[in-house]
Amino acid sequence: MSRALIPLVLLVAACGPRPALERGAELFGDPAFAASPSNVFSCATCHEVTAAPRAGNRPPGFTLHNAAARPTYWGGAFETLLDAVNECYVEYMRGHALSPDNTDGRALRVYLQSITPDKAAPSLPLTTVTTILDVPNGDPAAGEATWRGACSRCHGEIHTGKGRLGPRISIVPDETLKTFGTDPLKGARPITIEKIRHGKYFGISGNMAPYSLEALTDGEVGGILAYLGL
Ligand code: HEC
Ligand code: HEC
CATH class of the missing domain: 1.10.760.10 (Cytochrome c-like domain)
Structure with missing residues (x-):
């Protein structure tokens, strides 16, 4: 040649x-x-x-x-x-x-x-939590594991934000407590549940993704709340 x-x-x-x-x-x-x-x-x-x-x-x-x-x-x-x-x-x-x-x-x-080896695959069910209701606090150790699997990829460590993806990612729960306080109806606790379930949708801004019931159960959300001390 x-x-x-x-x-x-x-x-x-x-x-x-x-x-x-x-x-x-x-x-x-x-x-x-x-x-x-x-x-x-x-x-x-x-x-x-x-x-x-x-x-x-x-x-x-x-x-x-x-x-x-x-x-x-x-x-x-x-x-x-x-x-x-x-x-x-x-x-x-x-x-x-x-x-x-x-x-x-x-x-x-x-x-x-x-990455699609099959000719046909079922649609996956996606259950959005529309109305935000309080969930009971779970076990903080289980909550820590859920935080590490679900949230730390973006938020890094709680309280310090160490390892977070960037300065626009909130330091949880400290910044939320500072902004919203501890009111049981309007404070950091209900705000955190709502943020997890609604992400940026339902009139909430930002660019965090929501977690459906398939992605996290209410029990797992309760564990995260306990781990965050909310
Ligand atoms: C894909 C990245 C990503 C993941 C995963 C993620 N977050 Fe977020 N989160 C963000 C970003 C970005 C913001 C700030 C912008 C916004 O409000 O959407 C934020 C904001 C928040 C806030 C609001 C803080 C405030 O004071 O306004 C809370 C609370 C929160 N996240 C909790 C969580 C919890 C709990 C999880 C895990 C269940 C989680 N996040 C998973 C990216 C993420
Ligand atoms: C901040 C998190 C986030 C990022 C970044 C993101 N997605 Fe998604 N994506 C989601 C969520 C949440 C859903 C809704 C749940 C679901 O359907 O998987 C979704 C849904 C999807 C779906 C539908 C899956 C289904 O069967 O319902 C596809 C396809 C998809 N994303 C592809 C992508 C691609 C490709 C990129 C990069 C260009 C991307 N996503 C970036 C969070 C994200």
């Missing part, structure tokens, strides 16, 4: 499916995928990609293993994978909605298809 042919061969290889897959996998774990300088989340912050999640890991989103084969998403709210992804990309990562022909969006789709 002449030397002149080599760049052509490389160019052809670069257009094949493998680089799109690699690029998609890279985007999945990269907060810079959403161009917003304030974004610190990647898809991997909130989603696992394997059939069985790592022990103790409690992200707010479901595993995306088989996601490309599900007929609906977000408990039936969205019918296409792109709409389901854009909800996260825009609302949590502050990106601009990906269009169907966006190159990065297509690479991400190739990656999501690569």
